[in-house]
Amino acid sequence: MKNIFFTPKICATHKLLCAKYSAGMENIMEKRGAIEIENLDKAFGENHVVNHISLSINAGEFISFLGPSGCGKTTILRMIAGFETIDGGDIKIDGESVIHLPPHKRQVNTVFQHYALFPHLNVYDNVAYGLKAKNVSKAKIKEEVTKALELVQLDGFEKRMISQMSGGQKQRVSIARAIVNKPPVLLLDEPLTALDMKLRKEMRYELRNIQQKLGITFIYVTHDQEEAMVMSDRIVVLNGGNIEQVGKPKEIYQSPRSAFVSDFIGETNSFDGMIYQVQGDLATLQCESGQFMAKTTLFKEKEFVNISIRPHQVKWKEEMQEGFHLKGVVKDYIFTGSFVNAVVELVNGREVRIARLAGEGLPKVGQTVFLYWNPEDTVVMKNPAGDFGNMMENMDLGEWVKK
């Protein structure tokens, strides 16, 4: 699963740098950054925000906390970082309880949601701050900051003020500012939400890449299931302060253990298929239900992949679109608030969900439609099944999309 996260472009520019960077980190790479959360509890007044949760996080793991807004993700992160007191339970980092330590003594660093960069310092001094606060020598600071900035591809921006940086650049600065301290654990609180879609997709790969090269534990908070899916080793699905399920992305995707997980993860249409043809970054894929296009630079012809597309990104027309051969019949409409969910049954019987704003002109139930989408909107993942036989078994994966 791991190798699919590097786009060739990033890999090329990064390989050397990352190798250089991680070479200096060998001493901390001896499996530091394991976290033990035991019976953790937190309430704000009447509001029971975190409900006796327990969780083991392995050293060097990329773990995502996934859940809807307000389910307590940030609060858990803040308790690990030390910004929030805990009402019960314990948090151990590498076997030692940290709950009595103030934030500045904990071996974790945070990438904040809105960057929280120091506006009065330039890029270099922002990144250098953690080392400066620990009285590291000037020469050593320079060396480390240079490496960290190279790692996030911001070398040459040292003298810029924060206000002169774009959103994506600010995000990189905040990552560099955190990792320069070589923490065994990095906490990231929805670090990509402020970025536009295109940049967000790129940054996912870069973050994952950085995590792999540093070999440190990432705890990644997000409400975006797609993000969690493509980045994480394991996902913790949270709901109302409770852990609903912990597992590998595929496990959660394929066997959701509760209706909540199924609903929360299942918002996407997913197809298993084979890459039929690649032209530039556009791939034509073939699956049981037909043929369609997706954008990816990671895969070659004849590779088996899993493609997902969000319900609101699926489009329909009465005629066939070039590159797409997905014929279906409108089966049903489900009205939910300002959205309407269309269920379209494809020729092989599998259903695709399409979300539309209520009030838009909609085809009649029973009408034949051809589905298509912007190839850029798809998420293409390696199909862990691998060979054709397994793939056929996995075909009815689409079944629980119906739920």
Place this chain on the structure above:
Amino acid sequence: MVKKKHMSNILIALLAILVLVFLYLPIVIVIVYAFNADTVNCFPMNGFSLKWFQVMAENKDLILALEHSLIIAVVSTLIACILGVPGAYAMYCYNFPGKELLNRIVMLPLILPGILTGIAMLTFFKALGVTQGMTAVILGHSTFLIATVLPQVYARLRRMDHNIIEAAQDLGATGFQTFVHIILPNVKTAIISSALLSFTLSMDEIPVTYFLNGVFSTLPIQIWGMTRNGITPEVNAISSIIFAVSLVAILISNMLNKED
């Protein structure tokens, strides 16, 4: 329609000019007379001269009073900053009941008539055993100058991104390091601007000083004394200088406040 609007615009502009003239004409006259070659303030002037500035510079009492005023203004501004900035930070960091009320009460010495503050301080200092004199005046000024520093710095802190404090701690900074490296630079302009304002306020303070000074004189009190026998051109000269210095200070203060 368009014409009507035009007319009303002109009327408003005229009114504004009238108000400005009313406010600033007296000051302009003082400044003009400061450069008068004559001994009496009257038009038309008989020529341009800097002699009143020289007369002023040779007036020993006036210069001594100026020295006193400068010492008082500098020291009490410093005290106001040393107490007001951490005070504002403490108010920012800790929530306690009546915090907003306190923020307003701190401003009282600025709003209350100086004569009231003066009497209150005199009584209070007497009770404490602080005798009238330089120390008493400095203490008195510091007290009401905190009223300019604390609310301004507090307001700036509230506009600051709170997360950068947590970011600093997250990066290993102690509370003290956070204050010095992160908080101070971010409220720097608010501190300088309120310090400049404090300085000018202290320089022309009369009522509070009058109750607390005892035997020595400050610049405004000295000038006030000099004008009892009519306004002399040297008073015009010193007034022009005070005006120029205050103007610059207040302009800088305003500029810094607007900065973010």
